[in-house]
Amino acid sequence: MSKKLLYAVETTTQIHKSIQQLSDKVLLKNLKENDGQHKIQTFGRPRKVTLITNTTYKSSEVSKKTLMKRNREVEDLARQVNNDDGKQNIINQLRNASSEHLIAANIESSQMTVDKALALITDCNVTWEQLRKIKRYSACCGIPSERKIRQRQRELIDGKFVATTMQLMQRSSRYDEFRLAQCAVVWMTDVHGTVTSHLEQHLMLNNLVPHNGEIWLKFGEDQGGGSTKFEIQIVNIKNPNATRNVVVVLLFEAPDCMFNIEATLPNISHAIAKMDGTKWRDYTLRLFGFGDYAYLTKLYGLLGPNARYPCLYCTQTAKEIKDGEKPLQHRTLMQINQDYAKFLEDGREEMAKEVSRCVIRKPLVDTEIDHVSVPSLHVSLGIFKKLYEKLETDAHEIDMIVYKSQVNIAENDDNDDDDDELDDFSERIKIQVKEKSDLKQKREKLIEEIEDGLPLSFYQGDDKKSIEKEIEKIIKAKEEMSKIDKLLDNDLPFGTGPIVNALDEFLQRNKIQRQQYHGKAFNGNHVHKALQVPVIHDLFKVPKEVVKSKIEDKIGIGKMRLVATKLKKLEEIKDLFLLYGEVHNSMNHCNFMNDAEIYHLGKYIH
Template identity: 30%
Template sequence: MSSIDVSIASERQMRKREAEFVNSVFVSEMIPLIVPSDSADGSDGSKSKASPFVYAKDLPALVVEFLEQHYRHGNLTWHNGMIPDTEIWIKIGGDKGGGTMKMFFQIVNINNPNAGRNTVTFASFAGPDTPDNMTATMEQYEDQIKALENMSWRGYSFRLSFFGDCELLCKMYGILSCNSVYACPVCEEPKHGWKIPLKERKRRKNGLAPLRTNASLHRNFLQYMSDGCRPNRSKTVSKSVVRLPLFPIEPQQITMPTLHISIGVHDKIYRHLEEGCHDIDKDIFTHLVKTYDDSSIDKSSVQNNFDQAVQQRVDEVGEKHTMLDKKNHDLAEMTANIQDTSIKEICAIQQKITELEGDLKKADFKKGTGPITSALDDVLQRHNIQRQEYHGKTFNGNQVKKCCQPSVTADLAGTPHRILGELDSSHSDTAVPLQAYGKATEVAKCFATVMAKFSRVHKCINHGRNMTEQEILDAETAIEDFMQCFRSSLANVQISLKLHFLEDHVLPQIKSLRAGLGLMNEQGGENQHGHQKREAAACSNLKHQPMQQLLTVMKNSLTQCLPDVQAKMLHRKKRQNED
């Protein structure tokens, strides 16, 4: 490497840095946590188990150490005025993944604060992020975070914000759940109010619902306590507040989870497309069963599940028709001899006939195996978009970005008509009912329209650039247009917490920052999961010592985040003729 003027810090230097600083940062211990269990000693599917917990004993000191190192290396920036020149912004947040819950901090006053190398894990435990587990592990940081918020460094004051997905935000701020009536941790607008467009709510007699504060959350919790701590009554007595907030960071300083907003909203749009395509597949299935001609089918050529389901359904329909004819014959005989037959027997026969008639109307095949719905996955793969099989076939952030490209949207929207045409051309008789073409047109138009407006929103909010007045106005218009289109085109889809965040709280945050939310969202926390998974694999020899393994992963992760270590990892020497 020296031949190309590159020097790399030695292994000894890196281990020395770890020994001097990292070993003094963390405390490790086994603590009782609630974990899932199906064993006999469990209760309601869970039990208490001693689990490893590794945490920084002095969070403010750790933050200051990172600031000092960034200061020495000239890394600090105020992002062209986005951050006031008298402030240092610190993001605190968390995320679960890989069997552990991790808590992070990020210094926003550096370039690429959401990068994995700038996301510092200060606490981690092996277990689910239940409210009880979060309280047991995080309540020790309440005073430390309050001290950090009130302290100054080199004449700069601190401004703290909190980031995380919707579930974590609700847990940290004491909300019952993401599905509760008052699920929003930022404001007191109930779920039924989300159905009403923002502009209409602004014109209400009482205006918009009040914003939450730590003081209001404490008052709500006292009301919950006075009522006897009954979660099912929290929606009426405490605005769905059932716990005290864990950290003293005001709800107005919650960073909108734009990554999860984009993923969640896109998932709703795509699943609506799948439902529409499945509905067309059912029409095709029913039509093929009715027009099935066994003599014209080469059964050895059947390859896909859908064709097999058609043939299986034809056999079932034949059997059910035979049963139905027999039951109708029995009913006719019973009715003719009503004096010798009880009313109960006649009613039983009539009920069976009704069931058989209902079964004959069903289009019974596995969802996703129809010709159109299955073709959607082929389109995604053609554009190198691989859905996450083990996460409910959802999309990740990069995949959502690809799906927002006009070429991908057009390809997906055109799939129903394309497959219908292929089916018609491959069969001698009409394989497609006429109404399927009308439905395909409606599905394609709806998806293309909604996705075009969503893509515009995604582009407006998911970046870290400073924004002009016109760009902020464009973002406001994009959000309004999208929500109007969503409500009219997907009227049967519920307005979720993520959509409420998008409509009510994303734009005020953009106006406050005068920038996109790419620097402030939860992306950095998501990036850490893959990094720490690789670290855990590297020390797999410790898998039977979970405490030591978690401690080693935390140490290695912290070491790689240190600005001093990063500065030595890859450094180009200056040439003699360079200043």
């Protein structure tokens, strides 16, 4: 075709229909012959024509096979347009994609939003310093700047909290002494709004399980890390004690002594009391109290757990409770207020607390006593500690029988050549017997010095200074003798015998650790683990195994009978462990209890 004809076609405004049809057929034939590609010559750079399938349905409406075929066509077209493998085009598309498109494709955006960064800090307990380190090590995460996050945080909490300082009691350098100091105090201004906001979120996530048309809330106190926190927990969800489900409404950096509670709690007590019985959606909010027993007695104005009337729930004396007498009268909030009035009428004299049944202050909250949760976990911690100490004491008695038997053998054994056959316990006893023998010889030598030193000085006619020196020597000798006597009186220290040691090793193997403080108490998770039936059975196998493997062949028949009697006594303690294990597991959980479960719990307790 000549250039004139081409020019005429390009400059003509109208092309004859027959020419158009012919050119279309020629173009289609070329596309089919060249795998859907065809170059068109122009006066400038040649143009490329590509065959694209005409679609009838949307990609969201077609099958996976058709969708894959369309994706291949788009990828081929991207390679032709970009003249490369198409990777850069994909990168550009992802960069320009909106967050809605990425979420729809289940792809996380490389740029983290400010709200998501704030959620990361809250949910993972990340400090600002830790967040800076995370940003340095993960630049690709696109964490927003600290200033933006802090600004968003201020926007969210603006007007919802009051932060100030107050004169509160702080512990001085001596643990048992207090002093007044300026302490930080923070409390929430809109308690009801915050709690209902949490309820809305749980309802949206289907986490909320109402009980007979009611939502139960627990208000209480927790101390730790140098601060005291008052919090609200939503009971009608799974894991209500989890940190993410707890709403802290008051916090101060000081101990939870009565002075501090009276100074800070009135800031929120009225708002807390108003929540009880209010309506949220179609549900009624019910408020309950919780906390350790010492805190609960402070909250309701009682003298304390060691008073003559120690019970928050009844009016029995400590002696009546110890004797197992049934309570004749239960405490109520009205009765506590009446008892406090009697205390004031009596002039707050020494015996006024007897008249008021140990109510010496006005209650700080208006929650009825039958809505105060029994501190079941703290009860379990105390009872399990006493049970385990009883087990240890009886195991130590068996260790003492073995110890005295081994001491007699070691004292009468003059052969020192069989040390290799002794176990650690027997070897310790043999060393101790030898040390005591050396101490006895040293004591006898000191007695001789006391008896002979001073009379010899008088007999020789020594001067006054020499006699005074001898008297000083005698005094020192007597002091040393008293120290030796104390050492000679020491038998087997508690907790160092083979059975008690084996019990400690069993606890460590099962990761049940005793605290180094609070009288070697156990924490809640470890008590829960120790009171499982298989663990109890394995724990009480330990003394028998130690007796069979290390003790049976080393003591006489008479002593062995005594050991067997003590082992039978341990079986009685095992029954107590199993029985209290049923009580603990029946009441320390987050589930609602039906009438049958309540009946069985009462049966186990009685």
